[in-house]
Amino acid sequence: xxxxxxxxxxxxxxxxxxxxxxxxxxxxxxxxxxxxxxxxxxxxxxxxxxxxxxxxxxxxxxxxxxxxxxxxxxxxxxxxxxxxxxxxxxxxxxxxxxxxxxxxxxxxxxxxxxxxxxxxxxxxxxxxxxxxxxxxxxxxxxxxxxxxxxxxxxxxxxxxxxxxxxxxxxxxxxxxxxxxxxxxxxxxxxxxxxxxxxxxxxxxxxxxxxxxxxxxxxxxxxxxxxxxxxxxxxxxxxxxxxxxxxxxxxxxxxxxxxxxxxxxxxxxxxxxxxxxxxxxxxxxxxxxxxxxxxxxxxxxxxxxxxxxxxxxxxxxxxxxxxxxxxxxxxxxxxxxxxxxxxxxxxxxxxxxxxxxxxxxxxxxxxxxxxxxxxxxxxxxxxxxxxxxxxxxxxxxxxxxxxxxxxxxxxxxxxxxxxxxxxxxxxxxxxxxxxxxxxxxxxxxxxxxxxxxxxxxxxxxxxxxxxxxxxxxxxxxxxxxxxxxxxxxxxxxxxxxxxxxxxxxxxxxxxxxxxxxxxxxxxxxxxxxxxxxxxxxxxxxxxxxxxxxxxxxxxxxxxxxxxxxxxxxxxxxxxxxxxxxxxxxxxxxxxxxxxxxxxxxxxxxxxxxxxxxxxxxxxxxxxxxxxxxxxxxxxxxxxxxxxxxxxxxxxxxxxxxxxxxxxxxxxxxxxxxxxxxxxxxxxxxxxxxxxxxxxxxxxxxxxxxxxxxxxxxxxxxxxxxxxxxxxxxxxxxxxxxxxxxxxxxxxxxxxxxxxxxxxxxxxxxxxxxxxxxxxxxxxxxxxxxxxxxxxxxxxxxxxxxxxxxxxxxxxxxxxxxxxxxxxxxxxxxxxxxxxxxxxxxxxxxxxxxxxxxxxxxxxxxxxxxxxxxxxxxxxxxxxxxxxxxxxxxxxxxxxxxxxxxxxxxxxxxxxxxxxxxxxxxxxxxxxxxxxxxxxxxxxxxxx
Numbered sequence: 055x056x057x058x059x060x061x062x063x064x065x066x067x068x069x070x071x072x073x074x075x076x077x078x079x080x081x082x083x084x085x086x087x088x089x090x091x092x093x094x095x096x097x098x099x100x101x102x103x104x105x106x107x108x109x110x111x112x113x114x115x116x117x118x119x120x121x122x123x124x125x126x127x128x129x130x131x132x133x134x135x136x137x138x139x140x141x142x143x144x145x146x147x148x149x150x151x152x153x154x155x156x157x158x159x160x161x162x163x164x165x166x167x168x169x170x171x172x173x174x175x176x177x178x179x180x181x182x183x184x185x186x187x188x189x190x191x192x193x194x195x196x197x198x199x200x201x202x203x204x205x206x207x208x209x210x211x212x213x214x215x216x217x218x219x220x221x222x223x224x225x226x227x228x229x230x231x232x233x234x235x236x237x238x239x240x241x242x243x244x245x246x247x248x249x250x251x252x253x254x255x256x257x258x259x260x261x262x263x264x265x266x267x268x269x270x271x272x273x274x275x276x277x278x279x280x281x282x283x284x285x286x287x288x289x290x291x292x293x294x295x296x297x298x299x300x301x302x303x304x305x306x307x308x309x310x311x312x313x314x315x316x317x318x319x320x321x322x323x324x325x326x327x328x329x330x331x332x333x334x335x336x337x338x339x340x341x342x343x344x345x346x347x348x349x350x351x352x353x354x355x356x357x358x359x360x361x362x363x364x365x366x367x368x369x370x371x372x373x374x375x376x377x378x379x380x381x382x383x384x385x386x387x388x389x390x391x392x393x394x395x396x397x398x399x400x401x402x403x404x405x406x407x408x409x410x411x412x413x414x415x416x417x418x419x420x421x422x423x424x425x426x427x428x429x430x431x432x433x434x435x436x437x438x439x440x441x442x443x444x445x446x447x448x449x450x451x452x453x454x455x456x457x458x459x460x461x462x463x464x465x466x467x468x469x470x471x472x473x474x475x476x477x478x479x480x481x482x483x484x485x486x487x488x489x490x491x492x493x494x495x496x497x498x499x500x501x502x503x504x505x506x507x508x509x510x511x512x513x514x515x516x517x518x519x520x521x522x523x524x525x526x527x528x529x530x531x532x533x534x535x536x537x538x539x540x541x542x543x544x545x546x547x548x549x550x551x552x553x554x555x556x557x558x559x560x561x562x563x564x565x566x567x568x569x570x571x572x573x574x575x576x577x578x579x580x581x582x583x584x585x586x587x588x589x590x591x592x593x594x595x596x597x598x599x600x601x602x603x604x605x606x607x608x609x610x611x612x613x614x615x616x617x618x619x620x621x622x623x624x625x626x627x628x629x630x631x632x633x634x635x636x637x638x639x640x641x642x643x644x645x646x647x648x649x650x651x652x653x654x655x656x657x658x659x660x661x662x663x664x665x666x667x668x669x670x671x672x673x674x675x676x677x678x679x680x681x682x683x684x685x686x687x688x689x690x691x692x693x694x695x696x697x698x699x700x701x702x703x704x705x706x707x708x709x710x711x712x713x714x715x716x717x718x719x720x721x722x723x724x725x726x727x728x729x730x731x732x733x734x735x736x737x738x739x740x741x742x743x744x745x746x747x748x749x750x751x752x753x754x755x756x757x758x759x760x761x762x763x764x765x766x767x768x769x770x771x772x773x774x775x776x777x778x779x780x781x782x783x784x785x786x787x788x789x790x791x792x793x794x795x796x797x798x799x800x801x802x803x804x805x806x807x808x809x810x811x812x813x814x815x816x817x818x819x820x821x822x823x824x825x826x827x828x829x830x831x832x833x834x835x836x837x838x839x840x841x842x843x844x845x846x847x848x849x850x851x852x853x854x855x856x857x858x859x860x861x862x863x864x865x866x867x868x869x870x871x872x873x874x875x876x877x878x879x880x881x882x883x884x885x886x887x888x889x890x891x892x893x894x895x896x897x898x899x900x901x902x903x904x905x906x907x908x909x910x911x912x913x914x915x916x917x918x919x920x921x922x923x924x925x926x927x928x929x930x931x932x933x934x935x936x937x938x939x940x941x942x943x944x945x946x947x948x949x950x951x952x953x954x955x956x957x958x959x960x961x962x963x964x965x966x967x968x969x970x971x972x973x974x975x976x977x978x979x980x981x982x983x984x985x986x987x988x989x990x991x992x993x994x995x996x
Contacts, residue, residue, distance in 0.1 A: 069103055071247055072104040076107055080111065087247045097251060105117065117191070120196055120200075120203065121198060121347065121349065130200075138154070173209070223238075262289050336369050340379075341398075343386070344397040345406065345430075346413065349382065349387045354420075410435075450481065479514050483517050490521050495525040495529050512547040516556065520552060523559045540560065555589065558576075559595065581597060597621035640681055643659040664961065679698045683714075689864050689866070693942070696719065698969055713756060721759045754795060773802075788822070800823045807819065841872050877916060886920075890921055893916050933980070946973045
């Protein structure tokens with residue numbers, strides 16, 4: 055953070071507002087402030103005063119300024135502010151340093167995904183810093199911040215509601231980038247304090263002059279007050295120039311202007327005068343510093359200038375004393391962007407380009423990160439010389455994974471300078487990889503196909519075919535993926551590694567196309583060749599294909615779970631297969647849940663979440679959260695399910711998992727009789743009822759919720775019709791569209807059909823569930839089959855047995871529904887004691903779930919038989935106070951009171967940091983608290 059060292063004139067109200075926010079940190083209250091104004095208007099001065107106040111009160115202060123030029127990596131400004139670098143070794147920052155070094159990065163992990171993982175780690179780092187001491191985090195020149203940094207900044211804004219964290223944003227009103235406007239809007243909606251800084255008045259300008267010169271300005275300074283436009287930076291630069299020209303004389307405490315000369319006519323002119331007083335040797339070195347960028351290290355400047363650090367320190371000291379440079383962490387920055395601009399643009403264009411090229415070669419020889427060299431090459435001459443061609447060809451693979459947007463531009467520039475030869479083909483292959491990292495599948499295809507058509511290099515062919523095939527599979531073009539793989543596999547001399555990988559990719563695509571025998575043959579071959587070649591990635595993808603085949607053919611969940619175990623064991627901790635490993639871990643946890651092994655499933659989902667936040671892609675993390683939400687719904691952990699859905703809302707995910715999440719939210723809303731929330735999830739639902747809609751298969755839960763909503767509105771016939779449209783759209787009683795979880799909901803079909811006297815539909819649904827139970831061997835499906843059979847036979851004792859099964863395997867809602875149905879059948883037989891007992895047990899479960907609609911339905915069904923619960927309404931959990939907290943929330947509250955950070959709580963409870971953050975927000979809302987300190991106080995008095 056750089057200070058302009060201007061007097062605090064005319065900013066008393068703004069400074070008071072900042073001090074009030076800072077004082078709140080001591081009570082554990084966070085906050086956010088948005089300081090905005092034109093360049094030079096005093097934003098940095100105000101913030102510097104606030105930083106001094108925060109430091110005085112013992113707060114930790116971290117500050118960074120966004121560069122106007124594109125940073126070498128997304129989030130660079132936040133990483134620099136938080137003192138995170140590739141060489142960071144302290145435990146809090148080491149995970150981020152590892153990601154910056156590329157450790158544990160998957161081959162198929164895009165830079166956007168790496169940035170997202172870094173974002174999660176930044177959020178965790180700030181959480182932990184706040185658990186030690188109150189934190190003030192400053193983002194200056196936010197108008198230049200990259201999109202990823204702004205996204206993380208917005209998410210940090212949410213954390214201020216539950217941590218002693220003050221976010222200070224300083225920005226100009228222009229440029230008005232959409233993402234910047236959205237970030238500002240998000241902060242304002244969350245209650246951020248906005249401090250717009252306007253121009254100083256003429257008297258205030260004179261006061262600034264007095265503070266700078268240490269005397270009362272004479273009347274001659276009035277002209278400056280008129281020309282300054284209220285800009286304190288301009289005032290300072292002019293005063294500085296006048297001081298250097300010895301044109302200010304203080305007599306009897308009054309500052310008089312002396313000597314000939316006019317006022318500097320513009321700010322650049324004033325800055326030029328400042329630089330003019332510097333010796334030539336210093337201006338020369340500063341010119342090289344301007345080539346390096348707005349911020350640089352002394353080491354880098356020494357490499358480029360060829361001067362040892364001892365000599366440079368003299369130059370740096372004079373530049374700092376002259377107000378040109380300032381220290382910012384382990385870097386030096388130009389005190390103002392206009393100073394660098396004046397130095398940089400003062401050089402001829404050809405000289406600048408030559409200096410960039412010279413800097414690139416010097417930095418490469420010093421072993422700096424690839425991105426730093428690449429940026430200098432991009433700013434250098436458009437033509438590529440032999441050294442540049444050699445460097446790009448040698449470093450293209452690493453650059454493609456670490457900075458693909460830069461790699462694409464450099465590879466295009468270099469490739470056009472290379473004649474058609476093997477090196478050009480290899481450069482083209484590197485370019486396809488870089489484009490793939492950017493997710494530009496269409497460009498990958500456009501470039502890769504001609505390379506495959508003409509290349510005679512089997513290594514190039516294998517690499518390009520893999521990249522192309524993966525891009526095609528991303529677009530769902532499995533037939534073409536198979537074609538590319540098969541054509542390349544026929545090439546002579548194809549290395550075993552690429553043969554194994556292409557066969558594995560082919561196996562997965564064949565499985566997706568339903569060509570199971572061919573898929574098995576390809577997967578078997580890929581595994582064998584991959585093991586012989588020692589390529590775990592190929593083996594992993596081959597085993598993944600086999601696991602998928604296992605479930606597709608046998609529907610044996612136990613065998614499926616065992617097969618995943620084998621695949622994970624074979625895959626090991628291979629960094630390149632991190633995404634595949636997470637997919638297998640998630641599927642394994644879901645399989646354990648389907649087998650009714652709840653404790654093992656809980657542990658497996660927890661381990662998958664820990665791994666996902668460390669090494670998973672954002673879409674995979676979002677999908678995992680959606681699966682945990684689904685799992686939590688069936689297990690009766692509805693508040694936890696909603697927390698996972700809320701945590702997943704910020705992450706990119708495919709429409710299938712988005713629909714699954716909507717279904718979970720809709721079902722909870724319907725069961726809890728929250729009509730507005732349910733209606734929100736039902737938006738556009740009619741489009742999902744068509745069998746022709748490819749997404750319909752993923753919309754089971756939202757369609758079931760829609761049906762149950764009709765029953766809630768007193769339309770049981772409409773409810774049955776909607777359920778049949780979802781599971782038996784043809785109307786032939788065969789129920790062909792049964793996904794693995796669909797049989798669970800056919801008990802409602804049987805119940806509603808019997809109410810209407812439709813024994814044909816009830817019988818068909820019962821038969822369909824029995825067939826599914828035989829295929830799947832899932833305890834929940836087997837219990838549902840018994841439930842349906844008991845309904846059809848009007849056998850309450852049989853249904854009670856299924857209720858016990860549901861409770862044993864951890865499906866409370868379905869167990870309670872079985873109890874309710876058994877109670878109705880007992881009542882119809884006149885067995886009032888048995889009916890009351892089953893009814894009471896059902897109500898207890900419904901109450902624990904806050905399932906208000908289920909309670910009302912059960913009341914209505916039993917009331918006609920003279921069975922009532924008395925005058926009590928649904929015994930819902932309180933909405934406020936300690937008793938309103940769920941079991942998970944109470945555990946988290948205990949850990950918060952013990953002073954633990956969200957990431958540490960997440961690690962203990964096998965939750966995600968974001969999920970814990972959501973729970974803490976809910977706890978604060980229920981307790982009426984404003985900070986984590988309030989949670990500790992409430993716990994102490996409970």
